[in-house]
Amino acid sequence: xxxxxxxKIITPxxxxxxxxxxxxxxxxxxxxxxxxxxxxxxxxxxxYGPLRILGExxxxxxxxxxxxxxxxxxxxxxxxxxxxxxxxxIDRVRAEAAKARAEQRMLKKTNDTxxxxxxxxxRRALVRIEVSSYPLIRGRQ
Amino acid sequence: xxxxxxxxSRIRGVRxxxxxxxxxxxxxxxxxxxxRDKLQNLRPFVEETLRVTHAMAxxxxxxxxxYIKARPVNNTAVVVxxxxxxxxxxxxxxxxxxxxxxxxxxxxxxxxxxxxxxxDYFRRRNGNIIRAYQGVSETPFYEDAADVGLLAVDLYESxxxxxxxxxxxxxxxxxxxxxxxxxxxxxPDAPESGGYMAFEPDEDAFFEYAIPKYVSTVIYGAxxxxxxxxxxxxxxxxxxxxxxxxxxxxxxxxxxxRARQDAITQELAEIIGGAEAL
Numbered sequence: 258x259x260x261x262x263x264x265k266i267i268t269p270x271x272x273x274x275x276x277x278x279x280x281x282x283x284x285x286x287x288x289x290x291x292x293x294x295x296x297x298x299x300x301x302x303x304x305y306g307p308l309r310i311l312g313e314x315x316x317x318x319x320x321x322x323x324x325x326x327x328x329x330x331x332x333x334x335x336x337x338x339x340x341x342x343x344x345x346x347i348d349r350v351r352a353e354a355a356k357a358r359a360e361q362r363m364l365k366k367t368n369d370t371x372x373x374x375x376x377x378x379x380r381r382a383l384v385r386i387e388v389s390s391y392p393l394i395r396g397r398q
Numbered sequence: 399x400x401x402x403x404x405x406x407s408r409i410r411g412v413r414x415x416x417x418x419x420x421x422x423x424x425x426x427x428x429x430x431x432x433x434r435d436k437l438q439n440l441r442p443f444v445e446e447t448l449r450v451t452h453a454m455a456x457x458x459x460x461x462x463x464x465y466i467k468a469r470p471v472n473n474t475a476v477v478v479x480x481x482x483x484x485x486x487x488x489x490x491x492x493x494x495x496x497x498x499x500x501x502x503x504x505x506x507x508x509x510x511x512x513x514x515x516x517x518d519y520f521r522r523r524n525g526n527i528i529r530a531y532q533g534v535s536e537t538p539f540y541e542d543a544a545d546v547g548l549l550a551v552d553l554y555e556s557x558x559x560x561x562x563x564x565x566x567x568x569x570x571x572x573x574x575x576x577x578x579x580x581x582x583x584x585x586p587d588a589p590e591s592g593g594y595m596a597f598e599p600d601e602d603a604f605f606e607y608a609i610p611k612y613v614s615t616v617i618y619g620a621x622x623x624x625x626x627x628x629x630x631x632x633x634x635x636x637x638x639x640x641x642x643x644x645x646x647x648x649x650x651x652x653x654x655x656r657a658r659q660d661a662i663t664q665e666l667a668e669i670i671g672g673a674e675a676l
Binding site: 265287 | 442446450611618
């Protein structure tokens with residue numbers, strides 16, 4: 258039997274995922290990282306992006322992770338994020354509205370526009386929109 | 399007659415108080431339920447954050463990293479989490495006392511208080527309060543905790559303080575709460591390195607991001623624990639108050655009835671005595 262990887266995704270509101278998987282692809286601060294069992298012991302700052310879970314067979318899940326930390330041990334990955342959502346939980350309309358709002362703010366910029374904040378909320382909205390269009394094939398919880 | 403009227407008005411008074419304490423008991427019970435739900439969901443996150451951060455600290459290659467290397471302690475920041483309002487038994491006093499005991503061992507304290515009760519406690523004792531937050535104790539948001547956390551981490555990074563302590567109340571059950579003292583920074587130094595670990599993007603950048611997050615998360619967890627304790631303490635102390643007023647009312651009612659009976663007996667005796675005299 259192939260080696261497995263234990264993936265745990267935790268947010269302040271709940272435990273999102275706690276199961277064995279074959280591979281995890283996560284968005285670190287400077288690019289994507291693919292993690293297979295036996296990965297080097299590592300800690301990473303996460304960016305805003307989709308997190309892909311490859312499980313048994315062709316099962317594949319994707320969820321939106323908005324920042325946080327990941328601890329990667331030999332056979333265990335722990336993701337600690339302040340916000341993570343499954344595609345079906347994302348309010349698409351709200352995300353679109355947030356995107357439009359952030360773009361507006363960046364276009365009509367005045368001196369007191371907080372560009373960094375506008376950019377972050379735009380990036381969050383984009384990730385949510387991207388992930389929400391992804392089909393949900395949730396494995397056993 | 400005057401005695402009877404007096405006792406009647408006392409009964410009315412106690413009954414009024416009882417109505418209030420009973421209402422407060424019910425309100426606290428429903429708030430407690432909400433606070434407990436929140437706590438239950440949050441606890442694993444806080445526990446994992448603590449575990450992961452400590453595990454990583456043991457694996458830092460630079461043993462002089464500012465977050466793990468203990469400096470000679472001159473200035474200590476103490477974050478104390480209390481309630482904004484009283485009527486909750488010993489809850490506020492217990493946590494303030496725990497903080498007070500900690501401060502006694504430290505050369506110079508810098509207090510950050512959350513909730514008006516801790517602020518008042520240390521103001522009366524001339525504690526050095528550098529920042530007092532209020533209005534967040536009952537329903538804390540992560541942003542509130544991040545405010546406190548960033549302030550403390552900034553002071554730590556700039557060298558103005560050498561360590562950060564957190565004093566809060568841990569929720570065991572509705573009636574059992576324990577004041578807890580926790581050192582947030584520097585991180586506990588493992589005697590030997592826990593082995594190699596790669597940090598992404600790099601060690602310094604990683605901890606610059608992770609440490610404020612860790613401090614804020616643990617403070618947030620402590621705020622949520624404390625909020626649940628506050629409601630639990632209020633609920634049980636109001637329950638006691640309600641029970642005590644029931645006892646009081648019973649006692650007064652007995653006295654009242656006795657006095658009334660005495661008055662009737664005496665009146666009868668007088669009438670009979672008067673009739674015989676005729």
